[in-house]
Amino acid sequence: MKIAVLSLFPEMFDSFLSASILGRARAEGLLDVRPVDIRPYSDKKHKNTDDYPFGGGAGMVMMAQPIVDAVRDLRAQGYAGPCIYLSPRGAPLTQKKVVALSAQEGMILLCGHYEGVDQRAIDLVVDEEISLGDFVLTGGEVAAMALIDAVARYVPGVLGSGESTEEESFSDGLLEYPQYTRPREFRGREVPEVLLNGNHALIGRWRREQALRLTRERRPELLETAPLDKKDRAFLKTLEEKEE
Ligand code: 4H7
Numbered sequence: 001m002k003i004a005v006l007s008l009f010p011e012m013f014d015s016f017l018s019a020s021i022l023g024r025a026r027a028e029g030l031l032d033v034r035p036v037d038i039r040p041y042s043d044k045k046h047k048n049t050d051d052y053p054f055g056g057g058a059g060m061v062m063m064a065q066p067i068v069d070a071v072r073d074l075r076a077q078g079y080a081g082p083c084i085y086l087s088p089r090g091a092p093l094t095q096k097k098v099v100a101l102s103a104q105e106g107m108i109l110l111c112g113h114y115e116g117v118d119q120r121a122i123d124l125v126v127d128e129e130i131s132l133g134d135f136v137l138t139g140g141e142v143a144a145m146a147l148i149d150a151v152a153r154y155v156p157g158v159l160g161s162g163e164s165t166e167e168e169s170f171s172d173g174l175l176e177y178p179q180y181t182r183p184r185e186f187r188g189r190e191v192p193e194v195l196l197n198g199n200h201a202l203i204g205r206w207r208r209e210q211a212l213r214l215t216r217e218r219r220p221e222l223l224e225t226a227p228l229d230k231k232d233r234a235f236l237k238t239l240e241e242k243e244e
Helices: 010-018 020-027 064-076 095-102 119-125 141-152 200-218 220-224 230-243
Strands: 002-007 032-037 083-092 106-111 128-131
Touching: 002 010, 002 064, 002 141, 010 020, 010 032, 010 141, 020 032, 020 141, 064 106, 064 119, 083 141, 095 141, 106 141, 128 141, 200 220, 200 230
Parallel strands: 002 032, 002 106, 083 106, 083 128
Antiparallel strands: none
């Protein structure tokens, strides 16, 4: 997958792209991520990329010209797939959307700063506006990194045999069960006995129930759509009875 990221601070991506799983995926040629500096595309003598907002108000707005020219240059260089603007007013990102994007040939990501980007650049070159959630960042770079990370996991070969996209939150519609490793006792706190006895049917049931309990506590709305069987519903009923 071939990704270009337009940013005023492309150096922010250096360590993110070199470390861990993404570093390996890029070294193996599975992933081609190119941070692209917007500034050189400015037609202005001093390579300005922002200006005061028409209508007044605080802060600056990123100018349309450098962004539109940068995206058109990337298209001419063969960067395909949707141009996505990371913004707090975008459509909320979902795992379903992540999986759909992983099937694309590539993406062009646009990172906003200041008060955001001139609407005409959005109208001319942006295909989709995506938000990570209802919170504000100083710039779109951290959101772009999160999107790249989430999408890369579904690119064939990126995850090693140890990692998997199967047994995780959202794939079965529930939050993940708690994990433990050595030592068996840490500062007086024991690992749950059931995980030590090697009974995998019992362990599977315990994990499922922990996932159900946590989901009910923290994200009860997920229980409306998660696929639940008879045993799951019976367990949830015992939790309701305990509450009375
Ligand atoms: C586009 C428009 C994404 C991008 C405005 C980006 C949160 C998310 C940004 C802005 C982002 C998310 C610039 C508006 C800084 C707020 C203080 C960059 N924030 N910002 N202002 N939730 N910020 O995905």
